[in-house]
Amino acid sequence: MLNSSAMLEAKLLKKSYGKLVAVDGVSLHADAGETIGLLGPNGAGKTTTVSMIAGLVAPDSGEVLIEGKKVLSDTDPVKGRIGLVPQDMALFDKLSAYDNMTFFAALYSISGAKAKQAIREALELVGLAERAGDKVETFSGGMKRRLNLAAALLHDPQILLLDEPTVGVDPQSRNAIFENLEALKKRGKTLVYTTHYMEEAERLCDRIVIIDHGKVIADDTLQGLHRLLPVNNVISIELDKVDGFRPEQLLGLSEVKSAEVQNGTLRVGVHDLSRGAPGVLRWLVENNHPYHHVASEQPDLETVFLTLTGRSLRDAR
């Protein structure tokens, strides 16, 4: 998987805190313009991995390369290639949005007209240009999240590390952040996005790295991950009457790989929808199990995680 031309490359990162192994040999890479998602439950090791990439935590072993270069010291200019959006809000509430931006730009020695331009562009991107003069303490949670993102863009980093940037925001603000990230992706930025929301990873990421218990258990595109599954489609059938119905009877059909009743709905897993669905529906009619609604769905990352770990992603949190 390691790629010598990668924008970001992490090799066999390990980190322990006492007896707890937080990260156990994680390797990943991201090319220019690529968005990779680090997906896993809370405590899986995502934040520790991002912290090691950003230089906040020293790995016990392994190394991180930015455009093929190691970060050698605190003041290494290579650090300027990375923009970090921490999970915790990293803003000064008592200062205005503009003063916050001026400060964060200055940390990268950006001042004067160059800083003004960078601040204007960043605030416009996240839709907060009109609130530049307001104190951050007057902002909503979603606005703070967007400003938190803008603060990481001022020095025009090539790699953006986003550690659960939508935690605690309303759907509207989340959507606004997604649009911001999609705009950055179009500009060719490399995004590393940690989340435990499957729908976020599915929407944004070119490639998804699933981490559990500090280890990478899968690293592929969404389509590639789906191929790991025993079923590619699930048929949901709402039966008129589920009492006494035995779903395992369907396993005798050649296309059926799984069958279960969940909350009064029969869920049948098949490899090929066009070949499997007619057979299942015919069997229900012939065996006097009338139904009133049929739908099909593709399995999501929740299912992938369940398949790979034997646990539900939600249960694992």
Place this chain on the structure above:
Amino acid sequence: MIPFLALVRKDLKLFFSDRKAMMIGLVVPIVCGSFFGYLFGGRRGETETSKVPVLVIDQDSSDISRGLIRQLADDKNLDVKPSDIEAARLAVRKGKATAAIVIPKDFGTNAGHALFTASAKPELTLLYDPSHAVELGMVKGILSGAVMQAVSKEMFNGKMGREMLNGSIGQVENNPDIPAADRKALSDMLAGVKEWNTQQQESGGPSGGLTLPFHTHDEAITSGENDEYNGYAHSFGGMGVQFILFMGLDVGIALLMLRQSGLWQRLRAAPLSRTMLLGSRAVSAALIAGFILFVLFTFARVVFGVHIRGSMAGFVGVCAAFSLMTAAFGLMVAALGETIEATRGYAVMATLIMVMLGGAWVPTFVFPAWLQKLTVVVPTRWAMDGIDGMTWRGLDISAAVAPMAIMLAFTLLFGAIAVMRFRWRTEG
């Protein structure tokens, strides 16, 4: 340089943007400084010292006992009131009176005889509140003088004195234990006193009795002959030192909190050196400390007439050195602290001990000698010595050199500990 200036400017902006916190940070030391300054003398002569409450139980009711009570009542340091023995005991126990003097029956007669002969001395009982040992010493001193004056006045001038002199002359002349030569000399002296008493009585001339044969001339040695001591100079210095140390403590706690926040991650992700991160914090804390001292002494000057009687350069130097030391102290707190709650507790305790031993609450000269020697290892002691020296003592800059040098040495020590022990990585 751009990041360094931005870091310092950010701290200053945050300090000045929280107006309420800033006002409290300035008003509280001003209020405390004004209170302590007034308590410890204020501007000389403006503060009325409270009198020591003393009760007197007169079981004698003689001319001498009445004269003694008058003498005590005339003393400006005492608030004398008559009482009876039970009420006096209760008042002293409750702390309503510092002492109660019991003048026993026949005190006047016995004291008069004892003045010139070897007869038994009468006993004055003193009931006192043990928590007022200093005042007790003062009461005893005043009582001694008053008894001498009241008894001798009666002996040289009063009717009771004449009667006692007659009795004393008879006792001396009929005492076979006294050698003949001594007996004659003593009788002659008593006869002389009696004659003097009679003449005073006939002429109606005043007699004050025996008094202390001297007066003292009190001169406060301050910055100049015409400069009076201003207690506010010390109290504002002391409260400034105390609250700036607390500000330093807040800097440390804020740094500990910062380490647990996303802001610290953002700062550490930027290409900034550790020296810059800690150094900028120290500089901004020192600037804020200097600002607080400036406001305090400006207020003290305008309202209480506190002047920098000594070297202004020395004063600025002492304040700057103390400000830097405070900033380094704050960084050390952040470096040594584990949890915020525990750190706050330990650091508050350390701060209060430094303030107390440094003489910020009360001047170190009231400490026992051994404690005065011990406190030279406390940096705040040097801050107070320097500020006192440059304000009301009116000393020149040479007196500021040692305090500045020692505080800068503490700055280096605290700073070195901070750099060595600071946990840079975001763990967990």
